[in-house]
Amino acid sequence: xxxxxxxxxxxxxxxxxxxxxxxxxxxxxxxxxxxxxxxxxxxxxxxxxxxxxxxxxxxxxxxxxxxxxxxxxxxxxxxxxxxxxxxxxxxxxx
Amino acid sequence: xxxxxxxxxxxxxxxxxxxxxxxxxxxxxxxxxxxxxxxxxxxxxxxxxxxxxxxxxxxxxxxxxxxxxxxxxxxxxxxxxxxxxxxxxxxxxxxxxxxxxxxxxxxxxxxxxxxxxxxxxxxxxxxxxxxxxxxxxxxxxxxxxxxxxxxxxxxxxxxxxxxxxxxxxxxxxxxxxxxxxxxxxxxxxxxxxxxxxxxxxxxxxxxxxxxxxxxxxxxxxxxxxxxxxxxxxxxxxxxxxxxxxxxxxxxxxxxxxxxxxxxxxxxxxxxxxxxxxxxxxxxxxxxxxxxxxxxxxxxxxxxxxxxxxxxxxxxxxxxxxxxxxxxxxxxxxxxxxxxxxxxxxxxxxxxxxxxxxxxxxxxxxxxxxxxxxxxxxxxxxxxxxxxxxxxxxxxxxxxxxxxxxxxxxxxxxxxxxxxxxxxxxxxxxxxxxxxxxxxxxxxxxxxxxxxxxxxxxxxxxxxxxxxxxxxxxxxxxxxxxxxxxxxxxxxxxx
Numbered sequence: 001x002x003x004x005x006x007x008x009x010x011x012x013x014x015x016x017x018x019x020x021x022x023x024x025x026x027x028x029x030x031x032x033x034x035x036x037x038x039x040x041x042x043x044x045x046x047x048x049x050x051x052x053x054x055x056x057x058x059x060x061x062x063x064x065x066x067x068x069x070x071x072x073x074x075x076x077x078x079x080x081x082x083x084x085x086x087x088x089x090x091x092x093x094x
Numbered sequence: 095x096x097x098x099x100x101x102x103x104x105x106x107x108x109x110x111x112x113x114x115x116x117x118x119x120x121x122x123x124x125x126x127x128x129x130x131x132x133x134x135x136x137x138x139x140x141x142x143x144x145x146x147x148x149x150x151x152x153x154x155x156x157x158x159x160x161x162x163x164x165x166x167x168x169x170x171x172x173x174x175x176x177x178x179x180x181x182x183x184x185x186x187x188x189x190x191x192x193x194x195x196x197x198x199x200x201x202x203x204x205x206x207x208x209x210x211x212x213x214x215x216x217x218x219x220x221x222x223x224x225x226x227x228x229x230x231x232x233x234x235x236x237x238x239x240x241x242x243x244x245x246x247x248x249x250x251x252x253x254x255x256x257x258x259x260x261x262x263x264x265x266x267x268x269x270x271x272x273x274x275x276x277x278x279x280x281x282x283x284x285x286x287x288x289x290x291x292x293x294x295x296x297x298x299x300x301x302x303x304x305x306x307x308x309x310x311x312x313x314x315x316x317x318x319x320x321x322x323x324x325x326x327x328x329x330x331x332x333x334x335x336x337x338x339x340x341x342x343x344x345x346x347x348x349x350x351x352x353x354x355x356x357x358x359x360x361x362x363x364x365x366x367x368x369x370x371x372x373x374x375x376x377x378x379x380x381x382x383x384x385x386x387x388x389x390x391x392x393x394x395x396x397x398x399x400x401x402x403x404x405x406x407x408x409x410x411x412x413x414x415x416x417x418x419x420x421x422x423x424x425x426x427x428x429x430x431x432x433x434x435x436x437x438x439x440x441x442x443x444x445x446x447x448x449x450x451x452x453x454x455x456x457x458x459x460x461x462x463x464x465x466x467x468x469x470x471x472x473x474x475x476x477x478x479x480x481x482x483x484x485x486x487x488x489x490x491x492x493x494x495x496x497x498x499x500x501x502x503x504x505x506x507x508x509x510x511x512x513x514x515x516x517x518x519x520x521x522x523x524x525x526x527x528x529x530x531x532x533x534x535x536x537x538x539x540x541x542x543x544x545x546x547x548x549x550x551x552x553x554x555x556x557x558x559x560x561x562x563x564x565x566x567x568x569x570x571x572x573x574x575x576x577x578x579x580x581x582x583x584x585x586x587x588x
Binding site: 012030041061092 | 193194195198328330333397398401402404405412419420421422423424425430431432434435436437439441445447450451453454455457458461467468471472473474475476477478480481512513516
């Protein structure tokens with residue numbers, strides 16, 4: 001498999017991350033190594049094995065009662081920008 | 095008489111409850127030690143003396159009034175910085191959460207507060223718990239108290255190192271692929287990675303949700319059991335959590351006679367230091383002397399554990415870390431002109447390289463055309479590995495393995511060879527893949543006087559059985575030691 005510049009660029013776009021030139025070199029090299037390594041998994045014969053998510057556990061759901069939340073003031077404390085009790089964001093439509 | 099920082103948390107609590115020591119006095123001892131030694135070790139990312147002493151005074155009153163009478167009442171606990179403690183920072187060792195203050199308590203913290211346990215501060219971690227050395231933290235590496243030129247392991251390196259150095263008697267860590275057990279092994283302390291779902295993850299900042307578990311780190315297995323007994327069990331804020339039937343008294347009763355223990359040291363493709371192997375085999379002999387039936391076993395699929403683990407963990411990380419969009423919380427880059435630019439610049443400046451590469455790898459593995467080859471195959475491998483463990487457990491009660499194939503590496507050595515670093519996770523990641531419980535216990539020292547640990551793996555929810563066996567071992571062989579004090583102040587051998 002090729003871990004060429006185009007693939008890295010695509011992954012940056014999917015991840016909403018822009019790498020510096022130095023980081024890009026590191027990630028390209030690293031991805032090539034990692035993919036080579038994890039590819040060995042194909043040697044494990046898993047015919048007839050169902051894909052697992054995790055242990056099947058008895059699930060019990062809580063009753064659907066309303067509980068007091070934190071309130072907007074508490075939540076907005078961590079907002080990087082806010083105005084009049086709302087999060088401030090940049091224009092999303094052109 | 096032992097000094098306060100040399101006592102276990104259970105011992106400290108007993109003395110506080112009988113009036114021999116005060117909660118404030120004990121908390122002050124650890125605050126003073128952190129002030130004195132943490133400039134060098136860098137175990138803590140946050141400590142606020144005033145808050146701790148105020149809480150200790152409240153707890154002292156509560157102990158007197160009988161409100162707090164539990165096994166750990168009055169003791170302090172250090173908390174890994176990916177677990178939320180109300181009004182304290184929760185940075186996950188990342189610049190992107192550098193200014194984040196937790197608006198609520200994780201369930202484990204509520205349970206500890208109800209018991210009169212005092213949160214001492216937040217401990218350093220690899221960024222978002224991604225790493226095995228604590229070097230990927232935005233706040234710089236934590237140093238190993240046994241040798242300041244070496245890493246403490248990770249990702250719960252701050253928690254393990256602070257217990258080892260006597261800066262806290264107890265700590266909470268989290269374990270996704272070995273992040274409690276491996277730093278415990280490198281720092282010479284004990285830790286427990288509970289069965290998946292045994293401890294609520296509410297308030298734990300997610301890395302790989304189908305693996306993440308919170309667990310205790312302490313000087314001995316007794317303290318681990320005491321802390322685990324407080325934090326385990328069903329929580330309706332985490333629908334994946336389970337009811338747990340765990341009894342502290344039963345757990346810490348030494349019990350290994352007649353147990354069948356499988357010994358697993360080698361696997362194809364793995365390298366193990368001779369010193370580590372011989373310490374684990376010697377431990378197996380000690381179990382045999384204690385009346386256990388010990389037999390070597392093999393598990394050929396162990397070589398597939400790291401690939402399967404990395405695929406699943408990175409895929410989950412890429413989803414979990416998508417929430418850092420610089421809108422509701424976290425670091426926001428300046429001078430952005432569009433929403434897209436805001437996301438990209440904030441994430442690019444806020445995440446370190448380790449988080450970036452795992453997010454990108456995860457997105458790759460989940461993308462069309464690769465999902466079946468990697469992600470789905472890894473889910474099948476996970477089931478296969480789980481079934482292999484269950485097959486072994488048809489004939490054995492416990493499995494003993496090394497925690498890691500080597501002792502603590504030098505600072506900087508692992509980051510240059512990431513693949514080698516990941517390979518070293520095979521013994522521990524296997525346990526997370528199978529959702530099993532396992533503890534890490536000190537079992538010797540290598541020629542450089544660095545601690546070695548073994549791992550005892552049990553069946554699902556067999557925490558009592560694991561702890562009982564570890565306790566029997568601890569009573570027969572004392573491997574827990576304080577690191578040389580010259581190290582702590584930066585005067586030790588480099």
